[in-house]
Amino acid sequence: MLKTHTCGELRTGHAGQRVTLAGWVNRRREHGGLIFIDLRDRWGITQVVVDASRTPEAHALALRVRGEYVLQVEGVVQVRAPEAVNPDMPTGEIEVQAERITILNPARTPPIEIAGEHEANEEVRMRYRYLDLRRARMQRNLILRHQVTLYIRNFLSERGFVEIETPILFKSTPEGARDYLVPSRLHPGKFYALPQSPQQLKQLLMVAGYERYFQIARCFRDEDQRGDRQPEFTQLDLEMSFVEREDILNLIEELMTRLIEDVSDKRLVTRPFPRLSYAEALERFGTDRPDVRFGLELTDVSDIVARSEFRVFTGTVEAGGKVRALVAPGCAEYSRRQIGELEDIARDAGAKGLATVAVRADGTLRSPLAKFFSEDVMAELIAAVEATPGDLILMVADTPSLVNEALSALRVELARRLNLVDPDEMSFCWILDFPLFEWNEEENRWDPSHHMFTSPRPEDTPLLDTDPGAVLSQQYDLVCNGYEVAGGSIRIHNREIQEKVFALIGLDVEDARERFGHLLDAFEYGAPPHGGIAAGLDRLVMLMAGEPNIREVIAFPKTQRAADLMASAPSEVDPEQLEELHICICLDKKPAGSGKGS
RNA sequence: GGGGGCGUAGUGUAGUGGUUAACACGCCGGCCUGUCAAGCCGGAGAUCGCGGGUUCGAAUCCCGUCGCUCCCGCCA
Numbered sequence: 001m002l003k004t005h006t007c008g009e010l011r012t013g014h015a016g017q018r019v020t021l022a023g024w025v026n027r028r029r030e031h032g033g034l035i036f037i038d039l040r041d042r043w044g045i046t047q048v049v050v051d052a053s054r055t056p057e058a059h060a061l062a063l064r065v066r067g068e069y070v071l072q073v074e075g076v077v078q079v080r081a082p083e084a085v086n087p088d089m090p091t092g093e094i095e096v097q098a099e100r101i102t103i104l105n106p107a108r109t110p111p112i113e114i115a116g117e118h119e120a121n122e123e124v125r126m127r128y129r130y131l132d133l134r135r136a137r138m139q140r141n142l143i144l145r146h147q148v149t150l151y152i153r154n155f156l157s158e159r160g161f162v163e164i165e166t167p168i169l170f171k172s173t174p175e176g177a178r179d180y181l182v183p184s185r186l187h188p189g190k191f192y193a194l195p196q197s198p199q200q201l202k203q204l205l206m207v208a209g210y211e212r213y214f215q216i217a218r219c220f221r222d223e224d225q226r227g228d229r230q231p232e233f234t235q236l237d238l239e240m241s242f243v244e245r246e247d248i249l250n251l252i253e254e255l256m257t258r259l260i261e262d263v264s265d266k267r268l269v270t271r272p273f274p275r276l277s278y279a280e281a282l283e284r285f286g287t288d289r290p291d292v293r294f295g296l297e298l299t300d301v302s303d304i305v306a307r308s309e310f311r312v313f314t315g316t317v318e319a320g321g322k323v324r325a326l327v328a329p330g331c332a333e334y335s336r337r338q339i340g341e342l343e344d345i346a347r348d349a350g351a352k353g354l355a356t357v358a359v360r361a362d363g364t365l366r367s368p369l370a371k372f373f374s375e376d377v378m379a380e381l382i383a384a385v386e387a388t389p390g391d392l393i394l395m396v397a398d399t400p401s402l403v404n405e406a407l408s409a410l411r412v413e414l415a416r417r418l419n420l421v422d423p424d425e426m427s428f429c430w431i432l433d434f435p436l437f438e439w440n441e442e443e444n445r446w447d448p449s450h451h452m453f454t455s456p457r458p459e460d461t462p463l464l465d466t467d468p469g470a471v472l473s474q475q476y477d478l479v480c481n482g483y484e485v486a487g488g489s490i491r492i493h494n495r496e497i498q499e500k501v502f503a504l505i506g507l508d509v510e511d512a513r514e515r516f517g518h519l520l521d522a523f524e525y526g527a528p529p530h531g532g533i534a535a536g537l538d539r540l541v542m543l544m545a546g547e548p549n550i551r552e553v554i555a556f557p558k559t560q561r562a563a564d565l566m567a568s569a570p571s572e573v574d575p576e577q578l579e580e581l582h583i584c585i586c587l588d589k590k591p592a593g594s595g596k597g598s
Numbered sequence: 599g600g601g602g603g604c605g606u607a608g609u610g611u612a613g614u615g616g617u618u619a620a621c622a623c624g625c626c627g628g629c630c631u632g633u634c635a636a637g638c639c640g641g642a643g644a645u646c647g648c649g650g651g652u653u654c655g656a657a658u659c660c661c662g663u664c665g666c667u668c669c670c671g672c673c674a
Contacts, residue, residue, distance in 0.1 A: 027635080027636095029634065030630080030636090031636080031637090032629075032630040033630080034630090034631040034632065034633080035633095036633055036636085038634070045634095049632085051631075052631080067624085067625095083632085084632055084633075086634055088634085109608065109624075110608085110609095111608055112609065113608095113609060113623075113624070115635090116609080116610095116623065116624075117610095117623085117635080118609050118610045118611095118622095118623065119609090119610080120608095120609060120610080121604085121610090121666065122666055123605090123666045123667090124666095175674055176673080176674040177672085177673050178672085178673085196673095199674095221673060223672055223673040224599095224671085226668085226669080226673085227667090227668075227669095229673070348601090348670080449674080452674075559665090560666075560667065560668090561665085
């Protein structure tokens with residue numbers, strides 16, 4: 001080893017010891033005959049002192065040293081004088097008196113500040129990701145990520161789970177997200193697909209008798225990006241045999257609870273995790289992934305406002321729509337402009353407008369709607385939403401789904417404005433009892449709302465024949481701080497039910513064989529009852545690290561346009577490579593020069 | 599596919615039609631033996647993302663384009 005100690009471990013107890021450190025120059029302070037070098041490695045920073053009067057050779061070398069040079073320093077640990085102690089550093093009570101310095105490698109001035117406080121923009125950070133990753137923030141995040149995966153592996157292994165790798169080169173199934181395709185050299189004109197998740201494979205592992213499987217699995221989806229979505233991402237994927245919903249929920253709840261408590265500095269506020277039905281989540285929060293760190297719940301006021309003279313409301317209710325309300329506490333004196341900003345949010349979500357009633361501190365009302373409401377109806381409305389003086393009532397009238405979208409967006413924005421969100425809190429909740437199907441207007445058929453192997457609740461199976469829209473499933477989602485962090489289900493293992501589901505989603509037996517033959521065959525050879533869940537590891541680590549997007553917890557993420565700015569991927573390839581793969585490029589007729597036809 | 603924000607020295611920003619494009623950090627040089635975001639003095643560094651247009655004159659206005667980002671669609 002080129003070092004005897006790390007830059008984070010020396011303390012007063014090491015005083016007098018001869019040590020060798022190696023690392024990067026975090027900062028250098030030159031005082032003529034005395035030079036201070038803050039030497040940094042993965043474990044910390046230690047101050048090195050070079051004294052011209054004691055070690056002229058080392059001092060001469062230190063004069064040439066610059067930021068991010070890679071050094072090896074041999075010297076003696078000495079306790080600092082009391083007035084020279086730096087209480088902000090773990091190693092601040094000691095320093096290393098350098099006797100010999102070796103420049104292991106010089107460094108160009110980096111394009112981004114590694115020790116400084118200026119955050120470079122993402123383009124520069126991505127282009128020089130290896131420098132970005134040198135910064136404390138990224139080191140902390142990636143080390144946390146390692147601790148999380150290690151914890152998960154140990155936790156599951158202790159409970160009898162086996163980690164099994166599944167193929168990255170697999171079969172395209174045109175359900176769900178767009179596949180990333182890989183051309184086959186040996187099979188001209190044919191393609192592999194990168195897995196969107198190991199869903200089918202883990203079910204096959206249950207048929208294979210492993211009973212408890214998990215994998216930290218890379219997944220690929222060729223869809224547009226978001227702050228919490230990358231083209232390749234990582235799932236904690238697991239599946240169990242001979243289990244019921246309750247078993248999976250308890251396992252994951254224990255894992256999450258202990259994981260957060262043991263490896264993060266976040267606080268868990270909701271334990272046990274609250275359980276909401278899908279219907280209840282929409283009713284109370286307007287979304288199936290509510291942030292439950294704060295209240296601001298919605299109230300249905302359709303029946304009350306139907307008795308007003310306000311035609312937008314009465315008309316909406318008559319047409320089968322809903323009018324729902326959200327109370328913004330203490331916002332009665334919001335300016336016209338502030339209310340306008342809230343209205344813009346509602347409109348962005350698809351609402352046609354935003355109705356407001358301000359209940360002033362003195363009890364008087366300020367509302368464009370006042371003239372359409374009798375005193376009684378208005379009083380009933382205020383009572384129903386439990387508004388108190390100083391509050392602002394926000395109402396949206398439209399179809400239930402549009403009302404929910406607009407109000408849940410407003411709810412999140414208000415929480416932000418009113419500072420109701422504690423960033424150190426992680427609040428989980430389970431969402432249960434999803435509908436098994438969603439009606440697809442365009443195709444005039446039912447779509448699975450999760451996937452086609454999700455089991456209906458046993459008590460609902462008779463409804464498959466009579467009222468498919470009313471069938472609730474054994475799907476469960478785990479939500480944390482408004483993010484969906486895990487989702488899974490108990491699967492169908494009964495052939496008759498599976499065929500009914502296929503029929504309802506318009507998949508005839510032939511199609512099903514074509515796409516899932518291997519799985520259907522397998523199910524005929526003794527498939528145990530089974531179920532599982534997949535958790536978004538990137539999102540989970542993001543929340544634990546307190547980061548605003550998953551790029552901050554991925555070593556080499558891609559940009560919104562799915563590019564790697566450091567390596568310049570994707571890139572063109574040699575014609576010979578294409579020829580070998582039997583591939584012809586056929587670009588759209590677009591203006592030349594972009595090189596990015598589709 | 600659509601909508602919003604951003605793009606000015608290495609980095610972060612200011613500058614919204616008129617001298618030589620400003621400030622901080624960083625960088626280079628000098629001074630300095632107790633600093634730790636060291637300090638003081640001096641210096642270099644920008645075809646204002648790119649292309650076109652309007653104008654006597656464009657970082658600034660207009661059109662196009664590229665890149666980063668947020669959101670909608672999309673993501674079973």
